[in-house]
Amino acid sequence: MSKADMGRRYRLYPTSETEARLTAWGHTCRALWNVALEQRRYVYRQRDLTLMGSAQCKQLAQARAELDWIADLPSECGQRVLANLDAAFLNFWNPDHPSGFPARKKRGHRMSIPFKGQRIEVRKLSRHWGEVRLPKLGWVRFRLSRALGGVIRNATVSRDGTGWHISFGVHTGRRPAAPNGEPACGVDFGVSASAYVSTETEPRTMPPALTTTEQARLRFLEHRKARQLSYAKKRNGGRYSGRLRKTIAQIAKLRTRQANRRQDFTHELTTDLAKNHGIVGIEDLRVKNMTTTAKGTMNAPGKNVAQKAGLNRSILDNTPGERRRQLGYKCLLYGSELVAVPAFHTSQTCAACGAVDPDSRQGCGRLFSCVHCGHEDDADHNASIEIEARARRTGGSVINSTRSTHAVRVPAQRGRRTRETLPATHG
Structure with a gap:
């Protein structure tokens, strides 16, 4: 069967x-x-x-x-x-x-x-x-x-x-579609910009999953739940009252609404990428490692725990794992190819000359300024072009490229790392 x-x-x-x-x-x-x-x-x-x-x-x-x-x-x-x-x-x-x-x-x-x-x-x-x-x-x-x-x-x-x-x-008996012949793209999934596509000039930003009023109500309900839980433990033997169960149901309704809106944006994004591109390059992210806690242990407590927890929530709110899962089956349905490339140094590589230098990306700013050739671009857009170039070398041809120079990475070295550019006559 x-x-x-x-x-x-x-x-x-x-x-x-x-x-x-x-x-x-x-x-x-x-x-x-x-x-x-x-x-x-x-x-x-x-x-x-x-x-x-x-x-x-x-x-x-x-x-x-x-x-x-x-x-x-x-x-x-x-x-x-x-x-x-x-x-x-x-x-x-x-x-x-x-x-x-x-x-x-x-x-x-x-x-x-x-x-x-x-x-x-x-x-x-x-x-x-x-x-x-x-x-x-x-x-x-x-x-x-x-x-x-x-x-x-x-x-x-x-x-x-x-x-x-x-x-x-x-x-349904649906077979994988034939290659659609559309141009390739690279996509950089981030926090400030939900997704930056290499073929576009503006990032795609996920709208807030909850309105300001809904966020205020959610905070109010969370505080009410904490008070009711404390009362249930001290005065009611741990048994949940009807009011507490009602509060939990109201919180669940808001959380589900938030998840549904986030899922709707994810489906629209992945469908558009798979339908309108022949190769979709993304970073091979380890989300579990990226969102580990920074609290440490009792003997060696962590630093900036609250800031790291907020960053973890922002990363998970953009659902990078779910986006990759959806692209995995949608690319087969729409005749495109999903290529996951190593995320190593994508944010420090210049899309124009191919030089790898951490000084080109100062801190976590939005500007990428190459210290070798002077190329300036949005940091996420620059990374998406590098992702596209890596995806082409891994799983696609070299036509319709948005990259100005075709380059090959050399093994990483200590200190400053560079990239050698092939001669123009090279095939």
Whole structure:
């Protein structure tokens, strides 16, 4: 059977009774994940054995016969939870995958219930509305914002701060597109400028994800939550009150709105880059290393911890990892090529003469001024041209280049590092 190669996400509108049951199922799926994970860790520590989902499915069947709250969950949902846990461990064992060891899911974790595609049926009600039939629930309405465009292979019902959603994994059978023949570009992802494209004269800046009023309200809600948490610990035995849960829901709604706006900008940016360029060069960034904390240890405390924390938030707010992930599959769909180049000295290399000198970039200013040839440009735009040049040497031709001089890097040396320029007659 062909696997899902595309995802579709829609807003789900369950009734109050259906919503209560979906909430209970979500907590059941979270509990199954945590219990199955703890069982695998225990078996490995005590017996040095690797327990997989096939063996745990038999124990799940016994638990369904004894526990009503597990029996209420559709059987395929529990099986999908164990299959997802298997996939998480396979990713952890894969040295080429960035995933870490599977973690426990907290109560505040995004609630989700996975379903198999064979048990899902969808019908169209009107131009903008549809219904999906879920096991033990019947037909549930959802907003048909776009066509499915394929055969449903799996589905996941989830809830965030704005409400319920349903995601379909569909098989479209779409093949990678032929090369589109568009010019190449290099993109420098930054903080002050969200993205600077080498073929453009102005940076692309992500608008604030929250308005000034929303930011003020978020700060107010965070302060209220801190007071209510303190009261719950001192006077209520740690139990959350209804007002505290309402405050947490209001914060989650604002955070989800912020994430959705950030995601919308990211999709628009990556789609435009993949559709209108033949080669998209980006830096091979190590985001995890870039956003490590500076707090240090008790014996060796860090310096400028608050400033580094603010920088980390700004880096993560621009989602460089998500942009790379989206470019990875969108370039295949639109006939372009994604090339990740080493980020070494891209901000200190002159786009005109190719000289590498840290004195050309004083501090963290926005101006790049080459101390060798006098070339001046915006620092991010200069870096994007260097990224494009490296991407061409790695994965593309040398036509349509925005770089004035073709150059080859020499091995880095101590002190001042330079770059040798090829003669004009060189091929």
